[in-house]
Amino acid sequence: MIELLHGLLDKELDPVRSLEAEQHLKECPACARRYEEEQVLRKIIAGGSLYYEAPRSLSRNVRSALRLASRAEAAPVSRSWSWDLGRLWLRARLLPIAVAALVLLLVLPSLVGPSTENRLAQEIVSAHSRSLMADHLTDVTSTDQHTVKPWFSGKVTFSPPVPNLSSQEFPLIGGRLDVLQEQPVAAMIYQHRKHFINLFIWPSTHGDSREKLSAQRGYNLIHWTQGGMNCWAVSDVNRADLQQFAQLVKAVLEKE
Amino acid sequence: MDAAYNLARWLTGNEPDAQDVVQQAFLRAFKFFGGFRGGDSRSWLLRIVRNSFYDWVGKQRPLDTSFDEDLHGIATESPAPDAALLEKADKQLVHEAIGQLPAEYREVLVMRELEDLSYKEIADVADLPIGTVMSRLARAREQLRQGLLERMRRD
Numbered sequence: 001m002i003e004l005l006h007g008l009l010d011k012e013l014d015p016v017r018s019l020e021a022e023q024h025l026k027e028c029p030a031c032a033r034r035y036e037e038e039q040v041l042r043k044i045i046a047g048g049s050l051y052y053e054a055p056r057s058l059s060r061n062v063r064s065a066l067r068l069a070s071r072a073e074a075a076p077v078s079r080s081w082s083w084d085l086g087r088l089w090l091r092a093r094l095l096p097i098a099v100a101a102l103v104l105l106l107v108l109p110s111l112v113g114p115s116t117e118n119r120l121a122q123e124i125v126s127a128h129s130r131s132l133m134a135d136h137l138t139d140v141t142s143t144d145q146h147t148v149k150p151w152f153s154g155k156v157t158f159s160p161p162v163p164n165l166s167s168q169e170f171p172l173i174g175g176r177l178d179v180l181q182e183q184p185v186a187a188m189i190y191q192h193r194k195h196f197i198n199l200f201i202w203p204s205t206h207g208d209s210r211e212k213l214s215a216q217r218g219y220n221l222i223h224w225t226q227g228g229m230n231c232w233a234v235s236d237v238n239r240a241d242l243q244q245f246a247q248l249v250k251a252v253l254e255k256e
Numbered sequence: 257m258d259a260a261y262n263l264a265r266w267l268t269g270n271e272p273d274a275q276d277v278v279q280q281a282f283l284r285a286f287k288f289f290g291g292f293r294g295g296d297s298r299s300w301l302l303r304i305v306r307n308s309f310y311d312w313v314g315k316q317r318p319l320d321t322s323f324d325e326d327l328h329g330i331a332t333e334s335p336a337p338d339a340a341l342l343e344k345a346d347k348q349l350v351h352e353a354i355g356q357l358p359a360e361y362r363e364v365l366v367m368r369e370l371e372d373l374s375y376k377e378i379a380d381v382a383d384l385p386i387g388t389v390m391s392r393l394a395r396a397r398e399q400l401r402q403g404l405l406e407r408m409r410r411d
Contacts, residue, residue, distance in 0.1 A: 003390050007375075007390055045350060045354075053261070
């Protein structure tokens, strides 16, 4: 049973077993308590900024190691006259290309066939930089959520939650109408020290999902689905701050 | 690159070794580039990182005992610990407690909680059946919870 609880926690159970596990949670206080603890534990791990980002030097070292390796492979070949010259030419020519392809594929995965999510992330980064560039950060400028929230009614077909996080160093600046994937979305703008954060919200057809961090053109992004809403936050603040912002938004949305 | 480094860093426990392992992994990836059959390049790379790590461990500790699932079983009844106490665990403590887990648990936990991989993806990377991923994860979290609570009660 304990393993099933973890499956449930990770949303990895099929619907039947998932129901079974949920039913068991209702009947068994010991497991329910345990489940609650596991949720706390997960939250601690997720919020603990335990992720190690690769040091800058690593990418450089790897690239030079790969270059060395490709030379080392090419060198003995070029000394060996018994080798078919055509093949030798091919190998010498192809190796650097293989190295470049590998670096592209692994170091810059965003360049190779962007997924839907990736394209959306690109759109969001564009929307974010546009909003900062063209002096069009807000359509409605107000630090009051009760001004911003009603402003959206009649402009979008849903009522976006507008969290007020001013007491947590993320004051609301205002709201803006934006378009993503050819549909109108609500954009809320927050400030954190000297940085702006755009929070995009629009209805989703998917169930809740955990937050996912990514980076694009120097901006950090975090997105998740909660209560039937897609939430994407983008900013040039660091990962930890953006993560904290997302946690705060999530907590507010939970209460709505 | 971050995913590769994060996994290596948690497995080796320090930066220079993690850098070595990642570098080895990329060299291997380069060598076996032909073995890449398309699909998810991150899983493929993590798999190589993981293999590089175990090779590296092999070199460091030639007499490493093999992992015994039974020895690391779940204690059936734990003394009533409470969620409220856990909430107070700070980053340093969690960090230490994860560091204390056996590598087999640490890797599934890191892949699940920090890389957000699905059971299926972890199964691919670690070459385990999905059922084993689920049970290892359950044990990893159990051990982490116990470890954390012990540390907190000690303080």
